[in-house]
Amino acid sequence: MSALEERYAVKLFKRHGRGVILTAMGRALLELTRRQYAMEVETQQLLSSSQGMLSGQLRIAADSPFLIMPLVKEFSSQHPGIRLGMNFGNTQWVIQQLLEGQVDIGIMPEPGHDARLISIPFRKDDIIFFVGKGHPWAKRRNVALAEIEDQRLIIREAGSYTRLLFEQELHRQTIVSQQVLEIGSSEGLREAVALGLGVGIIQAGELTLDNRIQPVFIRDTKLQVIEHLVCLKEAKMVPIIKAFIDKITPL
Secondary structure: OHHHHHHHOOOOEEEEOOEEEEOHHHHHHHHHHHHHHHHHHHHHHHHHHOOOOOOEEEEEEEOOHHHHHHHHHHHHHHOOOEEEEEEEOOHHHHHHHHHOOOOOEEEEOOOOOOOOEEEEEEEEEEEEEEEEOOOHHHHOOEEOHHHHHHOEEEEEOOOOHHHHHHHHHHHHOOOOOOEEEEEOOHHHHHHHHHOOOOEEEEEHHHOOOOOOEEEEEEOOOOOEEEEEEEEEHHHOOOHHHHHHHOOOOOO
16 A cells, blocks of 8 residues: 555555544545456356356355344355355444445345445344343233333444334333343343343344243334345346345345
8 A cells, every 4th residue: 555655646544543544545446446356256256157157255244143044044055156254243334344345245124325335125024022031021922112111121232223223212202211231242132131131122033932032022113124135336246146136035
């Protein structure tokens, strides 16, 4: 990078606090580099597909493992020559990974609002409560949203879209949960609820079989998220990425 700055007498980075950030020229060069990389990958994969095969690596980021794994299993069985890499984090992290070119596909409960991304909605899901088997709510099928005021609420970290929707609805109804426990992963949240530390919120489709926990529906409020498959616009027709996109049924 220093050699490029010297040769063309431009600034690609500037200091910001203890780190550095891209200048306008740096951002423009990054976009060109991303497009060039995508074209190289597409060329290689196009040549491979002309021989009747798909090969290479597909990198996926998702906000939760529970919804993506069935898709990955089906895709992997049909394309065993493709190496799959998966990482998990909240919605903001997934978007960042896509924009930085660290992953090829993102799965998250929100469209990618950045103009460089395309989003394909493919699944609707309700937000529900869930509790440990020893919790008083475990014997109830549903509760009113306002009842969370008297409970310890266990939620994901800031950046979780499910949390954002839930907190917006609490604010709209002027409901205040007096105790909040924030946990930085879906697995950690599940364990905290199973151990009886409070009431969690989750997408209904993420609540896999676990005899330690019990779903509890919200009877007076319908909170729903729509899962999206997201990728960079220029990557949509890359054969491996297109093959994965073709596995989903858009809403």
